[in-house]
Amino acid sequence: MSRRPARSEPPQSSDGTVAGDQVLTLPNLISFVRLLGVPLFLYLFLVQRADVAALVVLAIGGTTDWVDGWIARRMRQVSRLGELLDPFADRLYILATLLAFTAREVVPWQFTAALLARELLLLGSLAVLRRHGYGPPPVHYVGKTATFLLLAAFPILLLAAASPAAATAAGGDRLGGWRGGAWFSTGSPARCTWCRPPDWSARYGPGPGERRHDRAPTRRTWPHRAGVRPGLPDRAVPQPAGPRVRRRGGPPAAAGLGASTGWRGWLARPVTILVIIAVGFLFAVAYRQTVAEEPGRSQARAGLVAQIKQREGETDRLTVRADQLREEVGRQRDAALSGSEAARLRDLEAGTGLGRVRGDGVVVRLADAAKDPDAVTGAGSGPARVIYSDLQRVANDLWSAGAEAIAINGQRLTATSTIRSAGAAILVDFRPVTGPYEVSAIGPGGMRNRFDDSGAALLMRKVAQDTGLSFTVRDANNITLPAAPEPRLRYAKPSAGPSPNPTPSGSGADRSSSPEPSGSGSSPSPSGGVR
Amino acid sequence: MIAVLALIAGVVLGVYLDPTVPAALQPYLPIAVVAALDAVFGGVRAKLDRIFDDKQFVVSFISNVLVAGLIVYLGDQLGVGGQLSTGVVVVLGVRIFGNVAAIRRHLFRA
Known part of the structure; x- marks a missing residue:
């Protein structure tokens, strides 16, 4: 004004x-x-x-x-x-x-x-x-x-x-x-x-x-x-x-420099100082507050991490318990069923991945490259990492090399298994697996050589050479692969009653594994279980 | 000089007493800080313009902080608290910039 x-x-x-x-x-x-x-x-x-x-x-x-x-x-x-x-x-x-x-x-x-x-x-x-x-x-x-x-x-x-x-x-x-x-x-x-x-x-x-x-x-x-x-x-x-802008902002109004009469003279000065003290106080409090909130945030994060770990532990315990119960069920069933029927069921389970299996095979080991931080920033772009498609390729080529059962870090692959990435993590059947990744497969004796010549192995060797990933294949005798948790089928229903002769359509939960569950002539599917 | 000393005293007090801000008041703290900053720069500018006025400084500081808090409170009640705080910060920020520019012109003649 x-x-x-x-x-x-x-x-x-x-x-x-x-x-x-x-x-x-x-x-x-x-x-x-x-x-x-x-x-x-x-x-x-x-x-x-x-x-x-x-x-x-x-x-x-x-x-x-x-x-x-x-x-x-x-x-x-x-x-x-x-x-x-x-x-x-x-x-x-x-x-x-x-x-x-x-x-x-x-x-x-x-x-x-x-x-x-x-x-x-x-x-x-x-x-x-x-x-x-x-x-x-x-x-x-x-x-x-x-x-x-x-x-x-x-x-x-x-x-x-x-x-x-x-x-x-x-x-x-x-x-x-x-x-x-x-x-x-x-x-x-x-x-x-x-x-x-x-x-x-x-x-x-x-x-x-x-x-x-x-x-x-x-x-x-x-x-x-x-x-x-x-x-x-x-x-x-x-x-x-x-108006307020103008008062203090523009060339403002209240001049009155000389006459320090009225309440200004004896009251304003201390009040001003008090206000300035209050301003400083405010700054300090705000700073402390901001700093104090930081640990709160990281605490919350730590709490969440702890919760996740705890839940994971619970899941593991429950899984173990489920395995025990499954074995118990198997025993009871064997006792209840006639010998041949029980054997056939066991074979079916082994073929579909729902039963524990044992045998000779290979173990493919993949690991992230060693940490190589940037010399300047200390952070760098991060080391070369194994990605989910590497595991997919390896698993697929193992299937095509004749594998009858595959597990990644102890996670058995079934017909409905998935290998996916979620952010930086790799999920196998929705459970995170961390490196180093061991893909164990049970299969015929020539599987090792066939896998070594496969595209996945060639590619991974090249990648390993270029980036420092580690990729090794070794024979393993007498390895045991755990059972996968039973798949929950919500939409697919067995088309007819359980038929005495296993047919591809009648195998219910298992669309890709062999129609002959005995495993001898298993016909591995290249896309087996990996989507 | 006294003002600087008072400011330092206030900071020391704040650090020493280390009060906890009630949760209900926490959203207003940043706004109050920005309003206080505005008051401080306005005061410095007024000083340089040789028109500093104690009463005006005190009243403007208190009223600015109160009004800023009030606006944010109103926004909270209306459900647009975040936007209104942004608005307050923008307005006060513009004023701070204006005041700082004036101070700069005073000090550097540029």
């Missing part, structure tokens, strides 16, 4: 610069941009209904209110055009906001009418005053408060209108808006009637916004101040931050 009186008095502005006739100056450019913000706001608000964007435009328009005038004075580019443009933009902002709100029915039209009537009343009374030789009355703080409330109510009303979820809160906000309106109206007469006593300035120094109190009045004026103009402009900021 300090700027406007200064600006509106051509050609001599307060700091002595002369208003020129330049048009293309930086301040004018800023004024133009601010002017362009008005239609942008209207477009966003009324056409696009992008309330948030509109609010941002409004906020920027409000907070940059002082910028152009300030730059103009600083850069001595005060121009007549700017003096006209700037208050014009301010008024336009207020008017646009008000009209847009009315059009969107954020505020009822009666409200707008009341505000406009108030301004008209003010103008009228001003004319009367002028006729009697008085200048405009000074702004009373009640009027300022009213303006502040009104301008604070605007964004809140907009916000209430913008977020439909806040319908109930909107009622409260509207109330706030009305309260602001009421204040606003009372502020108007306050300007004229509740004037400060004549010796106010002498005692308290000028109030905020009373920058030019030292100017000699040129005509009969209100006792302590001259030249504050009426109407919207002296509170024309369509955004609540505006």
Whole structure:
């Protein structure tokens, strides 16, 4: 509010610069941009209904209110055009906001009418005053408060209108808006009637916004101040931050350097120091808080990790228990069934991966490359790692080399097994396995050689050579592969009753393994169990 | 000088007393800090402009912190607390930048 009186008095502005006739100056450019913000706001608000964007435009328009005038004075580019443009933009902002709100029915039209009537009343009374030789009355703080409330109510009303979820809160906000309106109206007469006593300035120094109190009045004026103009402009900021910005932001108002009388003299200094102490205190507390929260976060993480470990342990225990029970079931079944039937079942189980099997075969070992941190950053891109497709390829080529049973790190592969990656982890049947990975397979004697010639082995050898992965294949005698947990089939149903002759369609859970469960002529499927 | 000493005293107090912030107030702490920063830079700038005013500083600091907190609280009630805090931070950030720019011009004439 300090700027406007200064600006509106051509050609001599307060700091002595002369208003020129330049048009293309930086301040004018800023004024133009601010002017362009008005239609942008209207477009966003009324056409696009992008309330948030509109609010941002409004906020920027409000907070940059002082910028152009300030730059103009600083850069001595005060121009007549700017003096006209700037208050014009301010008024336009207020008017646009008000009209847009009315059009969107954020505020009822009666409200707008009341505000406009108030301004008209003010103008009228001003004319009367002028006729009697008085200048405009000074702004009373009640009027300022009213303006502040009104301008604070605007964004809140907009916000209430913008977020439909806040319908109930909107009622409260509207109330706030009305309260602001009421204040606003009372502020108007306050300007004229509740004037400060004549010796106010002498005692308290000028109030905020009373920058030019030292100017000699040129005509009969209100006792302590001259030249504050009426109407919207002296509170024309369509955004609540505006007035405050101006007070401390712009070349602000409360001068009063010399007279340290009143409460300032003996009270303000300690209070200021207290406030500064409070600021430092606040900083320290905030810092401590942030630092203190960090372990909390890592604690939470550690807790989660511990939970995962615990659950994994539980799962392992349950798995062991399931294995025991399965064996128990097997024993009971053997006892219940006739010998041949039981043997056939056991063979079926072994073939499908649901039974423990023992035999000679190979063990393929894959391991990540040794850690090789970057010498500079210490982090590096990480060592070469075994990825899930490596395991897939190895498993598939083992099947095609004649393997009859395969397990990865003790996880038996069945017809429904999956080898997938989840982030950096490799999941086999949804259970994470960690390196080094051992793929054990039971199969015929020539399996080793066939696998060595397979594509997977060739590829992995090459990769191992290039990246430092380790890849070894060794023969293993008499290895035992555990049983896989029983697959839960939810959609596939055995098509007929259990047929005495195992056929591919009748093998139920097992679509890829051999139709001859005895294992002698098992026909490995290249895609066996690996998806 | 006294102001700097007071600031240091405040920091020391904060470190020494090490108060725990109630959970209900934690969302407001960063906002309050930004508002306080704004007040500090505004004060420095006013000092350089030779228009520093104790009363204004005190009132603006308190009111800024309160208003910022209030806005965030309101946003929380409306369910847009995060966005409103961002808005407050943006607005205060713009002001801080403006004040710092003014201080810079004062100190470096550039």
